[in-house]
Amino acid sequence: GAGVSQSPRYKVAKRGQDVALRCDPISGHVSLFWYQQALGQGPEFLTYFQNEAQLDKSGLPSDRFFAERPEGSVSTLKIQRTQQEDSAVYLCASSWGQADTEAFFGQGTRLTVV
C-alpha cells in the first residue's frame, strides 16, 4: 500500500484480556518502530526492528509487551493481561533505511482498557 497501515483502528479490551495490534509498513521499508502516545504527550518509543531483527526493545514498559516481525514486513505488538494504564494510542512507523532516516506513521490503534 501507499502508506503504513494499522489495524484495528480502535480496540476496547477488558482488563486482563490479551490484545494483538497489527502494522503493515510501507513496501520495501527496512525499519519499523512502535510508539505509545498518551493524551497530551509526545509519542514514546517502544521497540525497533531492522528487517526481522528486533534491534532495540528498551522502551517496552513490561514483560507483558511483546513485538515480532517474523518475515521482515508485517509486525504485531502483543499486550498480555492488559491493564488500565495500557490505554493509549499505539503508533507504528516505518522508514526506508536505518533508524535515523525519515519515518512515516500509520493512523494508530487507540486501545481502551476497561
Added chain:
Amino acid sequence: QKEVEQNSGPLSVPEGAIASLNCTYSDRVSQSFFWYRQYSGKSPELIMSIYSNGDKEDGRFTAQLNKASQYVSLLIRDSQPSDSATYLCAVNGYSGGGADGLTFGKGTHLIIQP
C-alpha cells in the same frame, strides 16, 4: 536519559505572520532531527528533516539546526489557519548498536488566528 524540550504553548500567531517553534535536546551525539505536525485525533505527519547545521527550506517551512547550542527550530511563513496543530520535535540518539528510535518532545500547540 535523552530529553527533548518544547514549550507546550499554546502559541497564538495571526494569519499571515511567521510562526516560530523551538526545541532543545540533551543528547550531544544526536545527528538527525525531525519536525512532525499532528492534528487532533490524527497521527504525526512528517514536515521536515534536518541533519546539518544551518537552515533548510521547503516551501513555507524552514528548519534551523545549531548542534553547538543543541537547538532546533521550525519557522512557518505566511501562517494559515490550516497550520493550527501540535508540532512535535523528534531527535535520533545513537548507542553502541547504531541509531536509536526517535525521542519526541511533548509538542507545541500552535493556533493561527484568522
